[in-house]
Amino acid sequence: MLQNTIVLNKKYLDDEQLDRKEQFEVLKEIFDVNVRSKEISELSSHFAPMFKDGHPVHLSLLGKTGTGKTVTILYFLNMLKALCAKNKIQVKYIHLDLSIPKPCFRALNDLACLLNATKRYKRGISLDELMSRIEDKLKPFTGYFILFVDEIDHVRRDPDSFLKFLIRRLPQSVRLKLVVIFTSNKLNWQENIDPRIKSFLKLNEILFDPYNALDLEKILSIRIGKALDKKMIERGVVKKISAISSRTHGDARKAVELLSKSAHIAERRGTGITLDLVDKALQEIEQDKYVAMIKSAPGQLQAVLYSVLSFSGTKPVNTSDSYDVYCSFCAQAKTRALTQRAFSDMISELDIYGFIKTRIVSQGRYGRKKEITTSLPKEVSDRLKEIILLEFDLEILNNPELK
């Protein structure tokens, strides 16, 4: 009845804390209840030729974040590996994780590192050199080589040469049978690649739909079984979380996060998880997102946000007015102020992140301006302002603009 009885094993609420083996255990349970079974069977038939000495073409997995692309394929590859071992088929797979955007050089370097072909370089070695080292490392190998490139569209700066290497150069210089699995959340990621490479790229596509409420319910139930005390959860909570999540994003990770947050709030309050708490958790997650984002943002962006937010009230502000405020903020914070041009870029960035909304309005004779409105609830914006002041080590700040 006392607090701390809700969460029994909190690491099962956060994948980061699970080691590989535990992750696979969870996955196995999930797949055992027929979640993603359609995709798994598509995968199976795609790789089936391997058992008849055939050569599957490359594969592209498409779907939004949190639809389980990575997880599913890792699970599948693991099974495949076991199956191959049983059938004496040589196979090796590598998971190249590009979830953090990186240039072609880094991507290749990462790949080389995964193969133990080189050490990690910042630069100072040519792309060509990297490629040859990778090739050399793979030359002795003759079986199937499955390269899982996660988030292919994150290769910035010259993605073509990266693909060219994988699709054209590598297969020609080694004897192994290469199967590349691409992952992307952009359905059209292939559209802007060099047509010459594209014509070489024969691929099969598998689409991952967002999870529906039923799937999410299954996934959540498994987590609950592992992590929480069921008795402390009000009836309908799982259904509610699943419904909200499937409606808004269909992202399993976020659904688990919502569950986790609800549990934490409940624990803090010493109550069970109720339906109301779920709403509360939802709100808090939203708020945390903004806070985390602004904390990790560069100082200039924080300053810009502060100056915009300091126009309390809902009336729109234009760029030059907020720029003035920004300048005085910088003066007090002893920071150098950016140009108006750069300031305007910051504003657009804040718009993209959703801190503010902007709209270009023409006032005819009186010029064109960008109207800025904040879309954040007051409490969030107050919280953000507080944090920014803290970051700048400014305790009190009188708002000179509000005279």
Add this chain to the structure above:
DNA sequence: TGTCCACAGGAAATACGGGGGT
């Protein structure tokens, strides 16, 4: 219809900073 406001936003130039080579 033409003018002209007050800024938006593109392009090129320049400053900066960190890492590798020597």
Add this chain to the structure above:
DNA sequence: ACCCCCGTATTTCCTGTGGACA
């Protein structure tokens, strides 16, 4: 330690724009 190179951040310069106003 010193210099060079490269990627990124910021500045400088500039062209473009919708519509009220005359």
